[in-house]
Amino acid sequence: MPDREDPDRPAVPRGRIAVLTVVALAVVLVCSGLGVWQWQRGNVVITEPPARQPVAPISEIVDAGGSGAASILSADEVGHRVEVAGTFDPAVDLLVPGRSLDGVVGAWALGVVVLPDGSGVPLVRGWVPEGSPAPALPTGRVDLVGVVQPPEASDVAPSTAVLPAGQTWIVSAADLVNRVDYPVANAYVTDTAPAAGLQAVPPADPGQASRRLDWRNLAYAAQWWVFALFAVVVWFRAVRDERRETGEDDLETAADGPAHGAGGRDMSGAR
Known part of the structure; x- marks a missing residue:
């Protein structure tokens, strides 16, 4: 026969447990979301790419005329x-052979723009087929926009053969300073137009974009996730305490007791 309800059995506050569960779930979701947001902000701090x-x-x-960090491209x-404004040095009109564009071999047209301060900037004017x-x-003042690049090393040269006058294997201030009598920037610019x-x-x-870790935001992210974990622990203990106060755990334990001996006989008096 089915068990009858015990009128002395305390009512289990199901509504209170449900409210605790909803509140704990909301806290976990909010803290977890805030933790992810802080992680995204602190994992990497991205600055705009130079381009x-x-x-x-x-x-x-x-700075071609400077020294130290100012003269080195980071x-x-x-x-x-960058904007380059000045005049082309007519004495530096070079071709850089062995340069391919879309699979076609050709050469770069290289010049040096003399800036108002008297220093020079190597400028790759463009590409021509071999x-x-x-x-x-160009004669007269020029004002153009290009992209700054680091100087080329000697291992970029496709050959070590001696080139005819008016040609050079690499774009480097170390080579150009031997052709002019003014300081040359330790970089070069490619003309975009x-x-x-x-x-x-x-x-x-x-x-490329520069990236770095922001440890303060990462710490905040970890803190929010700890709060979410703490909310789970508080919910678990609150539910356990509620069940203990109503005696539900004891009743379930007592109800499970006979089940282990169901169908068996008391053999304590057997001989």
């Missing part, structure tokens, strides 16, 4: 768009 930052005068990125500055002459250097007869040379490195 998407505002155009800056070349003198703000690399990793975060590679790929920065055997084709480059357009003449070359003159007619030249094709734009895509920069080797357009610039």
Whole structure:
């Protein structure tokens, strides 16, 4: 026969436990969401890649006449768009052979723009197919926008053979300072809008976003997740205490007792 309800059995506060569960779930969801948000903010702090930052005068990125850090192009500055204003040095009109563009071998047209402070900036004016002459250097003042690149090392050269006059294997201040009598920036710029007869040379490195860890935000994220875990622990203990106060745990234990001996006989008096 089914068990009859015990009129002396205390009522289990199901409504209170349900409320505790809903509140705990809301706290866990909110704390977890805030933790993820803080993690996304603190895991990496991303600055705009140099290629998407505002155009800056070349003198703000690399100073040919300076010394120390001002004269060296940093990793975060590679790929920065710069403005170059000055005049081309007519004595530096070079081709850099062995340079491919879209699978076609050709050469870069290289010049040096003399800035108002008297220093020079190597400028890759564009690309021409092999055997084709480059357009003449512009005369008068030029004002153009390009992408700054680090100087090339000697191992970039496809050959060590001696080149004829008017050609060079690499774009480097170390080579150009032997051709001029003024300081040359330890970097070069690729013109993004070359003159007619030249094709734009895509920069080797357009610039990457800089990243770093923000430990304070990461600590906040961990703190929110600890709060979420604490809410689970508080909920578990509150539910356990409620069940103990109503005697539900004792009743369930007592109800489970006979089940272990169901169908058996009391053999304590058997002989």
